[in-house]
Amino acid sequence: MDATAQISARPVEASHAEPLVYRHSLTTRITHWLTVISLVILVMSGLQIFNASPNLDASDKSDPHRRVLAIGGANDAAGRPVGMVQIFGWTIRTTHLLGFTDDGMGGESFRAFPGWLTWPGYQALADGRRWHLFFAWLMIFAGIAYMVVGFARKDLQLLILRPQDLPKLLPMQLYYLKLRKKPPPYGKYNPLQKAAYTTVLFVFTPLIIITGLALSPGMDALATPLTALLGGRQFARLWHFLLMIALIGFVLTHVTLVLSTGVVNNMRSMLSGWYRPHEDEGLGI
Amino acid sequence: MKRRIFVASGAAIALAGCARITNALNENPAIHNVLGLAEPFDRALIGTRGRAKTYRDADVDRDFRVNGFDTPSTADYRGLVRTNFASYKLIVVGAVEKPQAFTLAELRALPPYSEVTRHDCVEGWSAIGKWSGVRLATVLALARPTQKARYVVFQCLDRSPEGDPYYESLDFVEAAHPQTVLALDLNGSPLDPDHGAPVRLRVPTQLGYKSAKWIYRIQLAESLSPIFGGKGGYWEDNGYEWYAGI
Numbered sequence: 001m002d003a004t005a006q007i008s009a010r011p012v013e014a015s016h017a018e019p020l021v022y023r024h025s026l027t028t029r030i031t032h033w034l035t036v037i038s039l040v041i042l043v044m045s046g047l048q049i050f051n052a053s054p055n056l057d058a059s060d061k062s063d064p065h066r067r068v069l070a071i072g073g074a075n076d077a078a079g080r081p082v083g084m085v086q087i088f089g090w091t092i093r094t095t096h097l098l099g100f101t102d103d104g105m106g107g108e109s110f111r112a113f114p115g116w117l118t119w120p121g122y123q124a125l126a127d128g129r130r131w132h133l134f135f136a137w138l139m140i141f142a143g144i145a146y147m148v149v150g151f152a153r154k155d156l157q158l159l160i161l162r163p164q165d166l167p168k169l170l171p172m173q174l175y176y177l178k179l180r181k182k183p184p185p186y187g188k189y190n191p192l193q194k195a196a197y198t199t200v201l202f203v204f205t206p207l208i209i210i211t212g213l214a215l216s217p218g219m220d221a222l223a224t225p226l227t228a229l230l231g232g233r234q235f236a237r238l239w240h241f242l243l244m245i246a247l248i249g250f251v252l253t254h255v256t257l258v259l260s261t262g263v264v265n266n267m268r269s270m271l272s273g274w275y276r277p278h279e280d281e282g283l284g285i
Numbered sequence: 286m287k288r289r290i291f292v293a294s295g296a297a298i299a300l301a302g303c304a305r306i307t308n309a310l311n312e313n314p315a316i317h318n319v320l321g322l323a324e325p326f327d328r329a330l331i332g333t334r335g336r337a338k339t340y341r342d343a344d345v346d347r348d349f350r351v352n353g354f355d356t357p358s359t360a361d362y363r364g365l366v367r368t369n370f371a372s373y374k375l376i377v378v379g380a381v382e383k384p385q386a387f388t389l390a391e392l393r394a395l396p397p398y399s400e401v402t403r404h405d406c407v408e409g410w411s412a413i414g415k416w417s418g419v420r421l422a423t424v425l426a427l428a429r430p431t432q433k434a435r436y437v438v439f440q441c442l443d444r445s446p447e448g449d450p451y452y453e454s455l456d457f458v459e460a461a462h463p464q465t466v467l468a469l470d471l472n473g474s475p476l477d478p479d480h481g482a483p484v485r486l487r488v489p490t491q492l493g494y495k496s497a498k499w500i501y502r503i504q505l506a507e508s509l510s511p512i513f514g515g516k517g518g519y520w521e522d523n524g525y526e527w528y529a530g531i
Contacts, residue, residue: 044307053409061346061403062410104304114300120311121304125408126524127311133323133531217405218331218530221490224338233403233411 023275027149031142032270038139039251041131043244044119047112048128054112056241060232068238071112073099081110136212143205158188161198165191200250204243211240324526331530333458337489340401345472346412349404351479354443354451357499362442362478370483375467377424379505380434385427389469389483395419398466402489404496407525416487417470422461424503430457434505438512439486442499445519453497454509454517454527455488464489467500492529494520 024032059066070086071094083099085092095101101108104115104122115121119131150156168191174180176192183190189197213219214227214236230236258266269275310316356362365373370389377385399417406412425437437460441451459465466487469476476482481498488495495518509515514522521527 049409053406055410060411061344061413062350102300102304104308106301115304116300118304118307120307122308124311124524126520129407129526130317130320130323130524131311133327133526134320137323137326213331213531215405215409216331216531217337217403217492218333218490220403220405221333221335221337222331224335227338233405237409 018277020274020276022273023269024273025149025153025155026273027145028155029270029273031146034142035139035146038135038142039247041119041135042139043248044117045128045131045135046240046244048118048120048123049125049132050241051112051118051123052125052128056238057234058231058238059234060227062234066234069241071098073110081108083110136209140209143201147201159194159197159201161191161194165194169195196250196253200247204246204250208240208243208247211236211243215240321526324528327526327531328528333462333490333530335490337402337464340403340413342401342415344413345401345415347472349414349471349480350410350412352406352408352493353498354445356478357442357444359442362499366478366482373483373501375424375484375501375503377428377503377505379438379503380431380507381505382429382431383427385424387424392419392424392467392469392484395423398423399470400464400466400489402464402487404487404489404493406493407520407529415470415472416466416468417473418466418468418484418487420463421455421465421467421486422463424467425460425505428503428505430505433507436506436509436517438504438506438509438517439497439500440502440504441497442501449519449522450513451497451499451519452513453486453495453519454506454512454521455495459488459491459495462488462490488529490530492531494518494525495529 053062054071055062055064055067056069057063057066058068067086068088071084072086073081073083073095076082081095081100082093083095083097083101085094085098096108097114098112100110102114102116102121103109103111104118104120109123111123118128120127147156150159165186168184168186171180171184172186172190172192175183210226211230214230215233220227220233227233227236230239265276374386374388375392377387396419397417398420399415401413401415403411403413421437434457436454436456438454439452441453443451445451455465464487468481468485468487469483471477471480476485481500484500485498486496486500504512506512509517509527513519516522517527518525
């Protein structure tokens, strides 16, 4: 199909457009937006908490010899403040962004993440913890409600990756990369969507909760082998941070696809529940 | 060039606005109270159960990190250090049948308890030390808390930069925990002034702010509200949760 045909074909297709289908239950929509709010606040308050001890060690107790990441700052020989990130011993100057950066109060100071990325903006560990733990619970309850209702309505079963989906993963990826004309046949969700959601729902999310809990001395007493399995308390802090990056990666991919596969249709479906199938030839989110 | 400056300053304003919003939300008292609803859930899930992990002697940090307020610099405290705490007494008062005043020698004569545990700071770092002294439960049993006693409050010699005294509190579940210790020694030597000499608390099932240093008085209380800021500890009065298991 050439470009002209594509343009002229649009109105014709629109007149034959498939009717809207009810795609997302009220529970799914409410818990989705609660999760959006929670994730934003959890990431930002988490960076606030990170700032109180801006190191990540692959060890049980704090150990500079096993330091993976350190964000810090100091005055240089000329007395000018410098911000630095050290990853595996490599030093990167990050002045004004990390290490010496926005203090959340209109100035700059020595702190790891800037005020515009932390919650609250100014340095306040007690407050950051308050926000973090409240929204952690909110997200857990939203997640439980989503799972219970989703399984009961048999919606969630459609989202879980199954062995028969595995051979379709590569063809679907090739289709996304425009190296294949047609996607492999699939049901409500395509195999890559299923892989992404299955990983996020059943691997990343439980793990980020577990690694967060492993930072708690009370939980360490209650379930010592759990923290030990993660490599100790500081290692759990590192895992918790890496899982945050993984979840941010998922969110960025998700938002990119929402925007690129018919943003109106996608947003309508997550706000009102109603979705127009095949409007985007099956790339829908 | 102009456009770049325009974009950069636009971004800077937007980013500055971000902190303004999060700061404003953070300072809203109603929101702050709602956020506090998480604490009972934390307690219900984790509470004080099980035993903190113990380590080998070889695992200790020889140079155990010093944190918290400055070591007391009053003439009284310097005098105590100079005289090797000869006139120091740990007082146990309040809702008890038999108020007590222990000298260091008397504390050392009680059944000793020693354990290598990890200290988890609320800031995120951890250090391992060998803490030796007396179980808190041993000391409390001698004072015989009355039926009214619900909290064990620790009053300390250190003060915040603003001059507020440090204090902490435990309930009886935590106070009776076998690993809750009134420590006299760190890594085999008597506590030095910077680590809380002569007596500090060690609560390995809780975050470090519960492990109060420089304790001189233990008060058994019916309620926390009449004591200092009323929330059961210096840090609790300054926004931290009373439950410090997470």
